[in-house]
Amino acid sequence: MNEPLRQFEPVVTTPFSGIDVGDDLKLSVRREGQARQTVTVGQAVFGARRVVMIGGPCAGEDRESLEITAAAVAAGGATMLRGGVFKPRTSPYSFQGLGSAGLQLLADARARTGLPVVTEVIDPRDVALVAATADMLQIGSRSVQNVPLLREAGASGKPVLLKRGMMTTVREWLGAAEYILAAGGNDLVLCERGIRTFEAATRNTLDLGSVAVVKEITHLPVIVDPSHAAGDARLVTALSRAAIAVGADGLLIEVHHQPDTARSDAAQSLNCAQFDDLVTACRAVARAVGRDL
Numbered sequence: 267m268n269e270p271l272r273q274f275e276p277v278v279t280t281p282f283s284g285i286d287v288g289d290d291l292k293l294s295v296r297r298e299g300q301a302r303q304t305v306t307v308g309q310a311v312f313g314a315r316r317v318v319m320i321g322g323p324c325a326g327e328d329r330e331s332l333e334i335t336a337a338a339v340a341a342g343g344a345t346m347l348r349g350g351v352f353k354p355r356t357s358p359y360s361f362q363g364l365g366s367a368g369l370q371l372l373a374d375a376r377a378r379t380g381l382p383v384v385t386e387v388i389d390p391r392d393v394a395l396v397a398a399t400a401d402m403l404q405i406g407s408r409s410v411q412n413v414p415l416l417r418e419a420g421a422s423g424k425p426v427l428l429k430r431g432m433m434t435t436v437r438e439w440l441g442a443a444e445y446i447l448a449a450g451g452n453d454l455v456l457c458e459r460g461i462r463t464f465e466a467a468t469r470n471t472l473d474l475g476s477v478a479v480v481k482e483i484t485h486l487p488v489i490v491d492p493s494h495a496a497g498d499a500r501l502v503t504a505l506s507r508a509a510i511a512v513g514a515d516g517l518l519i520e521v522h523h524q525p526d527t528a529r530s531d532a533a534q535s536l537n538c539a540q541f542d543d544l545v546t547a548c549r550a551v552a553r554a555v556g557r558d559l
């Protein structure tokens with residue numbers, strides 16, 4: 267981590283106003299002659315022509331429900347499974363996830379469906395534990411500036427999915443990415459999930475402008491999580507289509523086989539049939555912008 271500074275090629279584009287790349291975005295900014303990066307997680311390749319579709323519950327809740335949902339998203343066209351087991355809930359009295367016991371459920375769902383698994387890690391002390399099962403580590407919005415966690419995740423040897431903080435600028439988000447890259451975590455994917463603004467009609471304001479900015483100035487794949495942006499299942503398909511149109515390399519969608527019973531994020535969870543419809547609706551947009559889904 268304390269290597270001598272390397273010489274870098276000039277940045278590939280003129281910085282945008284409001285983003286002074288400066289000297290400290292060394293690894294996250296795309297340099298002249300540098301290709302865009304792809305990140306491979308099992309059958310999912312982020313940054314390739316095919317849009318990566320990640321589906322699954324907000325939280326793994328029990329074996330049966332995870333297996334039903336995992337099978338449904340696999341059949342519906344997902345190439346990756348999501349499911350939180352360490353949940354960073356706003357209240358300490360809300361369901362906190364199954365913890366380490368949930369990791370086995372994720373491993374079993376992967377074995378049944380063949381889908382690689384992404385799950386969140388919230389404590390630097392749990393990175394090795396989560397990395398022993400997960401195919402990709404998720405750093406959540408609330409953890410985006412947890413420097414020890416960023417370093418541990420970067421050094422874990424696993425691909426990392428870094429959400430944007432609900433309160434971070436693009437510049438700060440890239441600063442967080444830089445920590446992961448500097449720790450050796452080259453297989454890094456960014457995820458826009460909405461930011462907090464004065465608008466209350468949606469849970470967060472989905473900033474698709476950030477996707478365009480980040481694709482312009484970095485070499486990293488960028489995906490969108492419309493579920494946490496919307497906060498309401500009725501909006502998720504429309505935001506997903508917009509995300510693909512703007513150039514997102516993938517989508518992270520919350521799906522539950524019985525959303526009404528979900529122990530977290532019920533209102534924004536699609537049921538399995540809605541997920542199927544979302545994939546069909548997104549496929550048309552993907553084709554229109556020269557991609558597959």
Ligand code: PEP
Binds near residue numbers: 406407429459
């Ligand atoms: C999640 O993906 O379930 C999650 C907690 O997301 P975020 O960190 O974006 O709030």
Ligand code: MN
Binds near residue numbers: 324325494520530531
């Ligand atoms: Mn959630």
